Amino acid sequence: MSDSVTIKVPARLHLGFLDIPRSPDDRFGSIGLPVEDIATTLTIARSAETHVAGDEQARITQHLETLCTHLGIKAHHRISIQHAIPPHIGLGSGTQIALAVSAALRTLHGLPLEPAHDAVLLKRGSRSGIGIAAFEEGGVIIDAGKGDTNRAPTVVARFAFPDAWRIILVFDNAAHGIHGEAEIAAFRALPLFPVATSASIARTVLLGIMPSLVERDLAAFARGIASIQTEIGSYFAPAQGGVFTSRKVEATLHRLADAGALGIGQSSWGPTGFAFAQTQAEAERIVSVIGGRAPGTTIQIVAGRNAGAEITHSALNLARA
Numbered sequence: 001m002s003d004s005v006t007i008k009v010p011a012r013l014h015l016g017f018l019d020i021p022r023s024p025d026d027r028f029g030s031i032g033l034p035v036e037d038i039a040t041t042l043t044i045a046r047s048a049e050t051h052v053a054g055d056e057q058a059r060i061t062q063h064l065e066t067l068c069t070h071l072g073i074k075a076h077h078r079i080s081i082q083h084a085i086p087p088h089i090g091l092g093s094g095t096q097i098a099l100a101v102s103a104a105l106r107t108l109h110g111l112p113l114e115p116a117h118d119a120v121l122l123k124r125g126s127r128s129g130i131g132i133a134a135f136e137e138g139g140v141i142i143d144a145g146k147g148d149t150n151r152a153p154t155v156v157a158r159f160a161f162p163d164a165w166r167i168i169l170v171f172d173n174a175a176h177g178i179h180g181e182a183e184i185a186a187f188r189a190l191p192l193f194p195v196a197t198s199a200s201i202a203r204t205v206l207l208g209i210m211p212s213l214v215e216r217d218l219a220a221f222a223r224g225i226a227s228i229q230t231e232i233g234s235y236f237a238p239a240q241g242g243v244f245t246s247r248k249v250e251a252t253l254h255r256l257a258d259a260g261a262l263g264i265g266q267s268s269w270g271p272t273g274f275a276f277a278q279t280q281a282e283a284e285r286i287v288s289v290i291g292g293r294a295p296g297t298t299i300q301i302v303a304g305r306n307a308g309a310e311i312t313h314s315a316l317n318l319a320r321a
Contacts, residue, residue: 003045003046003108003313003314003315004043004044004045004108004313004314005043005044005045005104005107005108005311005312005313005314006041006042006043006104006311006312006314007041007042007043007044007100007103007104007107007309007310007311007312008039008040008041008309008310009039009040009041009096009097009099009100009103009135009309010034010035010036010038010039010096010134010138010305010308010309011034011035011038011039011040011085011091011092011093011096012032012033012034012035012091012092012096012130012131012134013032013033013034013035013090013091013167013267013274014030014031014032014090014092014128014130014267014268015030015031015032015033015225015228015229015265015267016030016031016201016225016228016229016231016232016265017029017030017127017128017201017232018030018031018142018144018198018201018202018205019145019193019198019201019202020187020193020198020235021145021193022192022193022195027144027145027146027147028127028128028145028146028153029142029143029144029145029202030127030128030129030130030141030142030143030145030153031130031140031141031142031143031205031209031228032128032130032131032134032140032141032267033130033134033138033139033140033141033161033304033305034134034138034304034305034308035167035169035302035303035304035305036302036303036304036305037300037302037303038085038091038300038302039083039085039096040081040083040084040085040093040096040097040100041081041082041083042054042060042079042080042081042082042100042101042104043079043080043082043104044077044078044079044101044104044105044108045077045078045108046075046076046077046078046108047076047077047078048076049076050064050076050077050078051077051078051079052064052078052079052081053078053079053080053081054079054080054081054082054084055081055084056081056084056087056093056097057081059094059097059098060079060081060097060101063097063098063101063102063122064077064079064101064105066121066122067101067102067105067118067121067122068105070121071105071106071109071111073105073109075109077105077108079101079104084097085097087176087179088176088177088179088269089171089172089176089177089270089271089272090177090266090267090268090269090270090271090272091267091268091272092130092131092134092268094124095119095124095125095131095132095135096131096134096135098118098119098122098124099115099118099119099124099131099132099135099309100309102114102115102118102119102122103115103135103309103311104311106118107311107313108313115132115135115136116132116151116152117152119131119132119152120150120151120152125146125152125153126146127145127153128143128153129141129143129145129146129152129153129154129155130143132152132153133155133158134305134308135308135309136308136309137158137307137308138161138304138305138306138307138308139158139159139160139161139304139306140158140159140160140161140209140213140304141155141157141158142155142156142157142158142205142210143155143156144156157210159210159213159214160213160306161213161303161304161305161306162213162216162218162304163303163306164278164279164280165218165276165277165278165279165303165304166276166277166278166279166280166282166283166301166302166303167274167275167276167277167301167302167303167304168256168261168274168275168276168277168283168286168287168299168300168301169272169273169274169299169300169301169302170249170252170253170256170272170273170274170275170294170297170298170299171249171271171272171297171298171299171300172245172246172248172249172270172271172272172296172297173248173296173297173298174296175245175246175248175270175271176271177240177245177268177269177270177271177272178239178240178245178269179269183269186236186239186240189238189239190235190236190238190239193235197231197235200227200231201227201228201231201232204224204227204228205224205228208220208221208223208224208227209221209224209225212224218262218276218278219262221263221276222262222263222276223262223263224263225263225265225276226262226263226264226265228265229243229263229264229265229266230243233265233266236269240269240270243266244266244270244271244273245266245269245270245271246270246271246273246297248295248296248297249266249270249271249272249273249297250273252273252290252294252297252299253265253273253274253275255290255294256275256286256287256290257275259285259286259287259289259290260277260282260285260286260289261275261276261277261283261286262275262276262277263275263276277301280301280303283301284301287299287301
């Protein structure tokens with residue numbers, strides 16, 4: 001039996017952009033956080049020939065080839081994917097798969113981790129740095145976009161997400177968000193993002209969301225997130241068919257809000273939606289109020305995550321062999 005490395009990388013919520021560039025000199029900016037209970041988990045080991053088993057085989061194989069070429073690794077590997085974040089539902093599956101392969105491979109070969117560098121190599125984080133930063137460390141993350149195209153977006157602030165707070169996730173059982181070439185085309189087709197809107201969002205983050213996390217004031221935090229979501233959702237509405245990508249998710253979120261949930265919104269292009277509650281018990285109460293009135297959607301209550309990826313290296317002990 002050879003050495004193996006198992007890595008678990010959390011899903012992330014993208015809570016909104018701070019700005020969307022109007023010229024090559026402008027920067028994106030984002031706010032988001034990783035969550036518990038939804039993650040990509042994979043194991044890598046040396047092998048006589050390269051083999052990938054499980055979901056996302058094509059993407060993982062491509063990342064492995066790119067990384068081995070870049071790092072000068074000649075060995076073959078076996079990768080087994082135990083769990084994968086569902087793709088194209090707004091939870092950052094692409095970046096987390098890429099960083100999972102990167103970190104597992106580097107750990108197996110005794111190389112230092114370079115998630116930001118490898119993310120750029122694997123063409124991740126072109127607009128948002130939330131997924132990359134969530135891999136390294138948890139909490140509510142604020143990035144200021146990329147100042148240099150050869151670097152990952154710059155993280156400018158990070159705050160612990162209160163342990164008691166809960167996130168109510170709403171999944172569309174059938175739909176997917178815009179991605180790939182359609183996403184690129186959508187950004188090109190949309191009008192210039194208003195400077196006044198960016199200024200308003202920046203003020204909301206600096207004077208609303210950031211102090212609310214220090215003060216553990218969920219109502220203020222949720223108001224800030226809802227305000228950003230209204231601005232961003234309205235801007236993207238022509239591309240995604242409304243403020244929310246999924247009408248089913250939108251309807252369920254409004255029912256949850258009527259029952260007491262706070263700060264409803266959509267992660268990235270969706271269709272996954274979210275809302276916040278003060279405690280686990282309160283989140284359960286809110287969900288129970290709407291009962292079965294969530295057609296076409298699935299609801300899951302999760303905590304925010306204040307830690308990054310988990311890496312376990314099982315080394316072969318030759319002394320015992």
